Amino acid sequence: MRAAVRDSLADLPEGSLVLVACSGGPDSLALADTTAFCAPRMGLRAGLVSVDHGLQEGSAERAAAVAAWARGAGLAPAEAVTVQVGAGGGPEGAAREARYAALDAAAERHRASAVLLGHTRDDQAETVLLALVRGAGPRGIAGMRAVRGHYRRPLLGIARGDTHEACAERGLKPWADPHNEDPRFLRSALRPALDSLVAVLGEDLVANLARTAALVGEDTDYLDALALAALDECRAEGGLDAGRLGALPAPVRTRAVRAWLLESGVNGAELNHRHVTAVDALVADWRGQGPAFLPGGIEVRRGGGRLTATQPLR
Template sequence: MAKLPPPVARLRAAVRGALADLPADSLVLVACSGGPDSLALADTLAFCAPRMGLRAGLVTVDHGLQDGSDERAAEVAAWAGTVGLDPVEAVAVEVGVAGGPEGAARTARYAALDAAGRRHGAGAILLGHTRDDQAETVLLALARGGGPRGVAGMRAVRGRYRRPLLGISRADTHAVCAERGLKPWNDPHNTDPRYLRSALRPAMDVLVATLGADLVANLAQTAALVGADTDYLDGVAREALEACRAGGDAGAGVADGAVAGGLDAKRVAALAGPVRQRVLRAWVLEAEVDGAELNHRHLDAVDALAADWRGQGPTFLPGGIEVRRSGGKLTAVAATGEPGSQGPRLARADRPEPGQH
């Protein structure tokens, strides 16, 4: 019996580990663009799933951003049928403009995957992000000043989404494609410097050459360590949020146009900075603040209403929400004025603050 090539063995072990907790006969969908990473993952899932008593299908998303993208999606779907994946869908989406080209494409892609997961009752959806992708994510977060939440990078499990390859190198996925006779598509966007992640890759090669081959693995390990700390502090913050709600319960304080229950400002101010920032972030997200637009300056301004109270007026947040302090309580309401009308009252939002988000 021929020995299994090590890259193939590593991918199969990673996929089996990622799916080990699923009940028998669960459906697992894999998101596959046809590139080396997702194609190797899809091929590995097709092998592992039936041997684990699971069903496996595939979804390929056609973003419509390149000539012939519909044909490539059809080719991926046709290939999936030959390896026993079922159900198989090629889903065309319309990519908007909000969040820039990368962000808009990501939003459209996840919306399509979410819909497919609901439609088929999938127990899990697999994504093909590798250890190299994780390392790039950490560097981008550092460059943007993203704080611990950004440095924690992509999570191995987030809801029904799972990333089995976060501990697998990009070189391994390419090797699996070669070993298995797969013919991946190389997306020209992956080398287009107009896209920030693509522009980073040549720089990553320079960093590896300068700092050593362990750089990628060490960055990915950093994400895992910071992620564990972040998860712990988020848990502490969830408990603290309940304790800080005005009136002491989740339903208290929703009145007079408020879009979220009020918070006791003194209780919030007494929290340790990292916990306080997380409490405030979770609270404003309850008020349907646009999380994609929320940044540390917004949170610093809200934090100042609790921990650096000097009689300042409300601060405005993305999504048309303003946070006010009155009678010792923080309240989030639908904004009634223009942010610019607050003048210097909002200036403190520009102050650097060592809080963690």
């Protein structure tokens, strides 16, 4: 774990601050403890943020206790942050949105260079399986990235069992989140199924799924880069040139369409394959059809050989 954290932080300038997002569970607690050891030896500063979602009894006290432990371990700043969880996107999605907003705000407030997340190799394998169950494309199968903006996941190559062993070896007392055993949450419901698959197919399954995510992620990044370059070539006044866009290979074209839709104001959390397919049909299957309707009230039309996106009136 120390090697994984050192590798993850090796490119940061001396004196940089990293914040560990820590719920008090075994994965994030082991990550926080490891970072507290590694960061000062690398010339870095390390702090901690514990987010209280307010969804369970005693959550505020638990977050405060994690922050207090962190201060005793030499992590500074160390703070507990309370968030209000909305109702949109289901309970898991709403909690995740509130949590990341709080972590973004903490990173800005403390001028942190990186925020560390405790996702493990097992979490990555679960993410790949969930993507397959949902019929996701390569972007979903690529799973979580080791680095995304200021977020870093040092433990994506570390087994969940290793974080539990690290906590035991270091005398840490992690919190067991009951939501992790609650079948109402899809990821929690998936874990027994993954255990069954491991029993049938062997222990290498988790590592193989995680490696699949890494391999697909490399290909996805390459195609995304090609698509962004192609998108610039397809720009026309007020939109995109449908002819140039239609000449692109489908994997590049659909990625260019997706990038343009995000530019046009479509919420990435709400944009899905059906929306991209509907807009792509205006290029690859043009029969004079009407507009494609997208989240947020945005409409994409084809006219005069161009695609244009119209924002709703406010």
